[in-house]
Amino acid sequence: MAMRQFKAESKKLLDLMINSIYTNREIFLRELISNASDACDKRYFKSLTDTSIGITKEDLKIHIQPDKDSRTLTISDNGIGMTKDELEKNLGTIAKSGSLDFKTENQSDNIDIIGQFGVGFYSAFMVASKVTVISRAQGEDTAWQWESKGVEGYTLTEAEKDDVGTDIILVLKEDTDTEKYSEYLDEYTLAGLVKKYSDYIHFPITVYREKSRQKPKPEDAGDDYKPEYETYTELETLNSMVPIWKRPKSEVKDEDYNEFYKSKFMDYSDPLRVITSRTEGTATYTALLFIPGRTPYDYYTKEYEKGLALYASGVMIMEKCADLLPDYFSFVKGVVDSEDLSLNISRETLQKDSQLKLMRNSLEKKIKNELHAMLVNDRDKYETFWKAFGRQIKFGIYGDYGMHKDLLADLLLFYSAKEQKLVTLDEYIEKMPEDQKCIYYAAGDDTDRLGKLPNAQLVLSKGYDLLLCTEDVDEFCLQMMRDYKEKEFKNINSGDLGLETEEEKKAAEETATENKDLFEEIKKALNGKVKEVKVNPTLKEHPVTLSSEGGISMEMEKVLRKMPNGEGVESTKVLELNPSHAVFAALKAAHEAGDTEKVGKYAELLYDQALLIAGLPIEDPVAYAQLVCGLMK
Numbered sequence: 317m318a319m320r321q322f323k324a325e326s327k328k329l330l331d332l333m334i335n336s337i338y339t340n341r342e343i344f345l346r347e348l349i350s351n352a353s354d355a356c357d358k359r360y361f362k363s364l365t366d367t368s369i370g371i372t373k374e375d376l377k378i379h380i381q382p383d384k385d386s387r388t389l390t391i392s393d394n395g396i397g398m399t400k401d402e403l404e405k406n407l408g409t410i411a412k413s414g415s416l417d418f419k420t421e422n423q424s425d426n427i428d429i430i431g432q433f434g435v436g437f438y439s440a441f442m443v444a445s446k447v448t449v450i451s452r453a454q455g456e457d458t459a460w461q462w463e464s465k466g467v468e469g470y471t472l473t474e475a476e477k478d479d480v481g482t483d484i485i486l487v488l489k490e491d492t493d494t495e496k497y498s499e500y501l502d503e504y505t506l507a508g509l510v511k512k513y514s515d516y517i518h519f520p521i522t523v524y525r526e527k528s529r530q531k532p533k534p535e536d537a538g539d540d541y542k543p544e545y546e547t548y549t550e551l552e553t554l555n556s557m558v559p560i561w562k563r564p565k566s567e568v569k570d571e572d573y574n575e576f577y578k579s580k581f582m583d584y585s586d587p588l589r590v591i592t593s594r595t596e597g598t599a600t601y602t603a604l605l606f607i608p609g610r611t612p613y614d615y616y617t618k619e620y621e622k623g624l625a626l627y628a629s630g631v632m633i634m635e636k637c638a639d640l641l642p643d644y645f646s647f648v649k650g651v652v653d654s655e656d657l658s659l660n661i662s663r664e665t666l667q668k669d670s671q672l673k674l675m676r677n678s679l680e681k682k683i684k685n686e687l688h689a690m691l692v693n694d695r696d697k698y699e700t701f702w703k704a705f706g707r708q709i710k711f712g713i714y715g716d717y718g719m720h721k722d723l724l725a726d727l728l729l730f731y732s733a734k735e736q737k738l739v740t741l742d743e744y745i746e747k748m749p750e751d752q753k754c755i756y757y758a759a760g761d762d763t764d765r766l767g768k769l770p771n772a773q774l775v776l777s778k779g780y781d782l783l784l785c786t787e788d789v790d791e792f793c794l795q796m797m798r799d800y801k802e803k804e805f806k807n808i809n810s811g812d813l814g815l816e817t818e819e820e821k822k823a824a825e826e827t828a829t830e831n832k833d834l835f836e837e838i839k840k841a842l843n844g845k846v847k848e849v850k851v852n853p854t855l856k857e858h859p860v861t862l863s864s865e866g867g868i869s870m871e872m873e874k875v876l877r878k879m880p881n882g883e884g885v886e887s888t889k890v891l892e893l894n895p896s897h898a899v900f901a902a903l904k905a906a907h908e909a910g911d912t913e914k915v916g917k918y919a920e921l922l923y924d925q926a927l928l929i930a931g932l933p934i935e936d937p938v939a940y941a942q943l944v945c946g947l948m949k
């Protein structure tokens with residue numbers, strides 16, 4: 317049975333091409349410039365083996381010419397051009413890519429062809445009501461004109477053209493209330509689009525730009541001379557051609573990188589660190605990344621969009637490719653350029669997720685290593701970084717059920733109570749005395765206050781250091797990690813610290829048994845606010861302290877309560893009393909005298925005091941004040 321060919325419904329296909337493939341109309345310019353660049357590349361490539369062509373790379377260019385009077389935009393190149401037959405084949409057949417054929421026929425490192433799908437040209441119809449292509453091919457004397465108003469078809473006639481190359485003339489559609497096609501006649505808009513998408517096309521893209529200058533002052537000008545201005549046009553090259561990330565690192569000055577960063581990513585300060593990376597193999601790409609020196613104003617809001625600019629062969633594909641960066645490195649800015657990305661037809665996304673994944677993994681490692689190198693070699697800079705983005709790293713540890721904790725843990729810094737400065741977890745561990753089992757931390761609002769907590773002083777008195785955690789995410793991050801290098805994290809106000817001596821322990825047990833009734837009475841008076849009242853023999857000059865039991869600490873309760881639906885969150889509290897304090901004696905005396913009211917008042921007072929010491933809000937400050945006054949009278 318004879319195999320029948322599928323017939324493409326050309327009109328429908330073209331309609332689809334024009335209206336459905338691209339989400340962003342402005343890319344038509346990128347597509348036409350990329351075609352012109354391909355044509356220049358092909359001519360240059362031919363000239364390498366055919367000296368009769370007589371051109372050098374420097375001769376090849378692309379020119380854009382807007383004309384407001386005729387409402388046309390012309391994109392010209394002196395590339396290889398098209399014969400009548402090629403015009404027919406390439407522009408008369410949807411999805412026929414002469415460029416891809418050329419690439420396949422001429423495998424070489426000397427050509428950097430962009431076209432592959434054979435559809436980009438038709439994007440011109442998104443903005444143009446008529447497209448005219450006048451082309452003269454290399455080695456031909458005759459030029460040909462291809463013209464089309466879109467879906468109805470095209471004409472092909474002989475034309476006049478002095479030089480080899482192609483002019484694409486677009487008659488722009490009429491403006492409507494919502495669509496302003498005439499913006500593509502504005503030099504400023506065109507220059508912006510070239511910068512955005514085609515800055516690294518390696519042939520110059522020129523436009524005549526209207527400029528203004530002061531006229532020379534006439535010699536006979538009097539005192540009342542006012543400067544006069546005139547407009548003139550100047551041919552300007554719009555693109556930088558060689559991307560900074562493709563230039564050898566030794567040739568690029570720090571200032572060049574800094575300037576590139578500031579202009580491309582709109583920051584007024586220099587980046588903290590510049591990361592360059594070129595990899596070959598499974599994920600082949602060139603990357604130029606920056607660690608900013610300050611937190612963008614919207615960084616911790618939903619408005620902030622992470623991502624790296626993605627280029628394929630010098631053409632911008634995506635301004636912010638979010639998939640290239642994990643959330644915990646979302647502060648990184650930069651560019652990734654890869655020649656062998658498999659793009660989808662609109663060049664708006666990548667076809668193969670696996671490529672992105674490979675690139676992302678390799679970038680992640682690179683960023684991690686660079687941050688760690690900064691931590692080791694340039695601590696001041698790292699601390700600036702930490703101030704700006706440390707919080708994000710902690711979120712990274714906490715997020716995704718702690719999946720990334722091993723990657724990120726050695727980047728953490730916390731404030732050390734002993735050293736009075738930021739330390740890494742490794743630095744903390746290195747200085748641990750032999751008998752110290754855990755990494756101690758206290759969580760709250762203020763380092764000074766945390767350092768004065770009764771248990772903080774106990775830990776410090778043993779010669780152990782203590783991490784003072786003042787960010788809301790800190791404790792969540794540490795709890796997610798559970799331990800670091802087999803040393804467990806221990807909140808000094810959560811559970812039993814186990815730091816009392818055997819004697820203290822024994823004495824405490826005895827006091828607890830002796831005062832069982834008193835403790836019951838206090839617990840009752842506090843009416844469910846505490847789970848237990850107990851003796852703490854290590855309190856020294858403090859009469860009382862609060863600790864918590866279970867997974868939610870008092871600080872976590874405070875943080876969670878501020879979150880939506882967090883009102884009901886409650887930590888399980890334990891009131892700990894100092895049996896050697898005069899206050900304890902007073903409590904005992906009231907209890908022994910059978911003065912339940914007094915015991916109740918003292919209990920309230922001590923509980924509120926313990927909350928204040930822990931930096932927690934007291935439920936009823938007025939009642940507290942009245943209680944204090946009542947006792948003073």
Ligand SMILES: Nc1ncnc2c1ncn2[C@@H]1O[C@H](COP(=O)(O)OP(=O)(O)OP(=O)(O)O)[C@@H](O)[C@H]1O
Nearest residue numbers: 351355406413414415431432433434435436437482
């Ligand atoms: N300015 C030009 N000079 C010479 N040939 C051109 C020019 N513009 C287009 N062509 C030819 O027309 C073909 C079709 O162009 P089109 O833009 O539709 O697709 P493409 O560039 O091959 O692929 P893609 O859809 O990936 O851009 C090109 O492959 C090329 O052979």
